[in-house]
Structure formats: C-alpha cells, structure tokens
Amino acid sequence: EPEVTQTPSHQVTQMGQEVILRCVPISNHLYFYWYRQILGQKVEFLVSFYNNEISEKSEIFDDQFSVERPDGSNFTLKIRSTKLEDSAMYFCASKGQAEETQYFGPGTRLLVL
C-alpha cells in the first residue's frame, strides 16, 4: 500500500539554525500539506501546495517558513531560523486529484534547543 514517508524521523537543532524537513508524498498525488503538532496538542494546519505554488497558509506559516517541490517526488519544509517554539512534530500529507482524503506521513520530531 502506498504511503507518505518523511525524513528525518527526529531532528535536534540549535535556535537560529536552518532545518529542512523532507517528505515523499504518495506518487500521483497532486495536493501536498504540512501540519504541525506541539506535544500534547492538536494538529495544526501550516500550508497547502498545489501546482507548484502555495494555495493556502495559516498565520503560523510566517516568513521563516518556506516549502518547495524540488523534483518530482520530494516536498520540503524549510524553517530558516528556528525558534524554541518551533519544537513540534511536523507532518506531511498528500491527497489525490479525485479524492478528499489526506494521507499523513509518520512525522518528523523537531527539537529546538
């Protein structure tokens, strides 16, 4: 069964450093998403991406965040200068053209020290 994969599974970084979180969506999916979940809290929408551009973003997704689809398979989330409050699980999700269901990856746990 096809699934969304994410790397790394864990990332520890120093405050102010740049991190890139990587995702491989399900092949033939066209809609891509990033969500985050602070420990013990609910999952929060960050950004949606379609046709090589951002289609919607939340207020969390400020200028420190960017997304890219550098090739036909990867989808990345970059945080330019990490803050302590960026510590969270980051989930990638993808969706096919003719369906509603978003399928989530296993997440990357980011810890900013």
Next chain:
Amino acid sequence: GESVGLHLPTLSVQEGDNSIINCAYSNSASDYFIWYKQESGKGPQFIIDIRSNMDKRQGQRVTVLLNKTVKHLSLQIAATQPGDSAVYFCAESPFSGGYNKLIFGAGTRLAVHP
C-alpha cells in the same frame, strides 16, 4: 467533550464493548469531515470520512454520524479491541476549491481494557 493541552478527555471501555467518541465542529461552511486515529509517536491514520450531504456512513466496525443542525460528529467503534487504543481526532474541512485544509479537534484518548 473537547479540551486542549495535555489533558485529553479519555474514554475507557472494556474489550468487546462498543465505543462512541464525540466531536463538536466549529464551521457551518465545512462540507467534509474525517476521523483519524493517532497512535503514540505516529502520524494520523485515516479511519472514515463523510460529506455534509450525508448523515451516516459505515465502514468496517466503524460508523460516523453527522448532525449538521448542532454541528456534531461522532465515531462509533463496534466490538472495541485493544488495538483500537489511541487518540482519535475529528477534522473538518471548509470548502476551498479543492485544497481542503483540515481543521482538527483536540482529540479523545480511547483506552481499551481487556
């Protein structure tokens, strides 16, 4: 019920009993709803979904009920098993031309006891 932070509401059931997990959603314009199961350290796993033009949908051992009048969603799990123990999130999606961002509820922890 719903809550935020570390104090998730917990539903404790005996193995073999039926479970009902409730969720209140916020946006009258939402036209798609979905239940996810999240086990510790893993990503949300799709369980079942429903569109706003339906009030009930059944899957394997699971049923979702939608009451648009009171903006309420429920997930029923029949013959609950220990493997069903997890946190369950409902999510709503306001129509947005196909991009479908999901707005998640706070979650309910289901604990199944043998």
